[in-house]
Amino acid sequence: MGVSLKAIAARAGVSLATVSNVINGYRPVGEATRVRVQQAIDELGYTPNLSARHLRRGRTGIIALAIPELNNPYFAELAGAAIREAARHGYTLLLDYTDGDREKELLVSDGFREQIIDGLILSPVQLDRAAVLARTSSTPLVLVGESVYDVPYDHIAIDNVAASSAAMQHLIGLGRRRIAFVGAHADARRQPAHLRLRGYEDALAAAGLRFDAALVATTPTFGRGDGAAAVHRLLDSGQEPDAVFAYNDLVAIGAMRALHERGLRVPEDVAVIGFDDIEEGRFSSPTLTTISPDKESIGRLAVAALVARVEQRAEAEPCEVQPTWELMPRESTLGTAARG
Template identity: 60%
Template sequence: MSVSLKDVAEHAGVSIKTVSNVVNNYRHVTPAMRTKVQHAIDELGYRPNLTARHLRKGRTGIIALAVPELGNPYFAELAGAVIDAAAEHDYTVLLDHTSGRREQEILVSQGFRARVIDGLILSPIELEPEDLLGRDHDAPLVLLGEREYGLPYDHIAIDNVAAARAAVRHLLDLGRSRIAFLGARTDRVNEPSHLRVDGWRAELTAAGLPAPDALVAATGGWDHADG
């Protein structure tokens, strides 16, 4: 049979509230009392009922992470980092695979799983800003990636101009002077590749080197085959 808070409290000779305070890591518990209760927890093998805890707080205890492809080493590493961080807060991560398709990214962002998640982390490829305007549920959304959306959602990205300049500077420091840019995209305006080309050109210009358009190669995407 499972061990309850009451069992731990009786074993430690304290109140159920005290055990709850220790389990929930409340600050106002003396070190001696925390040690006493933790000893009882370890002896009885008590495990918190996370489902019940989240229900009491009006949460599911699940967040979703939607990425274009799990086979890509970058997204695999990202998923691992998110899972590790979520575990520190007793959250489970639901992984979703969009294949970088706009219709799938819209489906995910519009919350087709909103009832079972407490929030969504989305790394879109084809999603357009207007696709998020009709979002009608309150599950928090965090966007990843370098596209510019200009919408009131948390968005984690890098400084693409500075990153491109740093890459060019590295090659210049190695003695290279004819540096091509591979991966430009001309089909959309809000592409990070535009910013990266700007950084490439700015660093070459600052070094007194030409940055001809002939050295800019466009690709249809950024996966292995495109490279």
């Protein structure tokens, strides 16, 4: 048998309403009373029936996170942060997978699972502004990811242009001048790739360096194999970069493998920097210099924004939130000096 609120009230010597207010945080309760009620909760081993609580409020207690990739550690780390934050709010997080496919993104965005979820966090790849604006589902939505939409939904994303410029400034500050960008994409809907390329170009211009289109390598996707193949193509075409700025860490790790296969040393011959700060880069050889988005903060902010919408505690106007990021210098640009 579960512990009842009546038993807690009797143990603490307060009313049922006071116990409910303490548990649900509805109204301010005096500190001494709150401590007494919490002590009774702890002594009796009370655990709230979250399912019953959600059902009383007309909700399922389930929210969803739809991501485009399962094999990218960045999204695994982001999902972990979101799951922890959802649990803290008393929600279960359902993980959905779109494979970056437009039709699947439209399906989840337009309420494919709206009967079983209270809200959706979506990381879209193929949806443009018009598609997001055309959404018909009333399920609360929060967007994550670096695409810029200007739509009436909360959006959590770092400043890709500023972060990419910082990555380039790091390389330029080390004396690198022929810097390749690996991970450009022709599809205009792949906005993060375009934003990171813009940061690359801005930093070159600020340093008085000429933009050379021959040093920009496109990739069909953003995995290790894509990075390796792109670097092989660059070298086969006669280009001799002294640094590589990769779209993400997976592309960077593939690039380092290709450089090794061609007899080039990292960072002595070619410095390499990535983006995302996945765990693999901290254990690669050499360790990978990267831009580190605050993934824990992104997951936490996205869930908190969604729960506020679900529970109708958010302001009417949607918000655009830019979590912090940090440059993490390691051996792939600093060599053995990074160990000091």
